[in-house]
Amino acid sequence: MLRGFADTYHITYALLSDEGSTVMRALGLLNEHVDEQHAAYGIPQHDRHRGLPYPGVFLLDAHGRVMQKRFQQSYRERETGVGILEQGFGLQSTTRGAEVVTQSAGLQVHAALDSPSYRLFQRLWLTVELTIAPGLHIYGRSIPAGYLPLTIEVAPLAGMVVGAPTWPAPQSYRIAGLTEEFFVYAGTLKVSLPVTLTEEGGDQTLQVTVHYQACSENDCFVPQTLRLALPVQAADHIERPRRQ
Numbered sequence: 001m002l003r004g005f006a007d008t009y010h011i012t013y014a015l016l017s018d019e020g021s022t023v024m025r026a027l028g029l030l031n032e033h034v035d036e037q038h039a040a041y042g043i044p045q046h047d048r049h050r051g052l053p054y055p056g057v058f059l060l061d062a063h064g065r066v067m068q069k070r071f072q073q074s075y076r077e078r079e080t081g082v083g084i085l086e087q088g089f090g091l092q093s094t095t096r097g098a099e100v101v102t103q104s105a106g107l108q109v110h111a112a113l114d115s116p117s118y119r120l121f122q123r124l125w126l127t128v129e130l131t132i133a134p135g136l137h138i139y140g141r142s143i144p145a146g147y148l149p150l151t152i153e154v155a156p157l158a159g160m161v162v163g164a165p166t167w168p169a170p171q172s173y174r175i176a177g178l179t180e181e182f183f184v185y186a187g188t189l190k191v192s193l194p195v196t197l198t199e200e201g202g203d204q205t206l207q208v209t210v211h212y213q214a215c216s217e218n219d220c221f222v223p224q225t226l227r228l229a230l231p232v233q234a235a236d237h238i239e240r241p242r243r244q
Helices: 002-008 019-027 034-041 081-089
Strands: 056-060 066-071 099-104 107-113 122-132 137-139 151-154 160-162 171-174 181-185 188-197 204-212 224-234
Touching: 056 081, 066 081, 081 122, 099 224, 107 204, 107 224, 122 137, 122 204, 151 188
Parallel strands: none
Antiparallel strands: 056 066, 099 107, 107 122, 122 188, 137 181, 151 204, 160 188, 171 181, 204 224
16 A cells, blocks of 8 residues: 555655554554544545554754654645644745735734645644734733734635644733733734634635734834735645656
């Protein structure tokens, strides 16, 4: 089976097979819920589906020590290679998907996808980098009533699942004359959101909205809304070059 897989996808490095799922069991990676997951997806049960692991990767540091485990609960979900490098190691790949830059009062926004294409149930990462002008801040959470915190939203698409954003910790901030405690962002920050497409829909465009209000120590700009569109192709629609 592995030989056929390697030949089909032109893989030249060695592939290992865990016969009897011995290593998977020892590491606690054996997926005992495949039948339930197949039933949820409408897939008939089959013996060849037994002995599957949870999909995921171990990330090793320069000394070969495990620094992070990135595993999914569903056997169908996978991260992209770029997503693993960027989200796991904090690196920035030169190979990414759509990127858009826009700006408004006191803020520049750079949004990017980690892949130009998607496959069903593949987890993409949307990264939004925000650069706040010197001397200004943007409110984070939690926040007193009547103030506008930074929010990032992705407009719904059929079959698209958007996970919770990963926010950096804001800084505590107090305004002279007020008793409330605020939490704010200043400088540059990155926010990441996992996006998974679970239905056939052809090429798609993610519509991203950023709401914020930039303030200085003395004044605030009018609340702003920035909209960004990031296209992503269905992998099956991409014409791949033939190998000679």
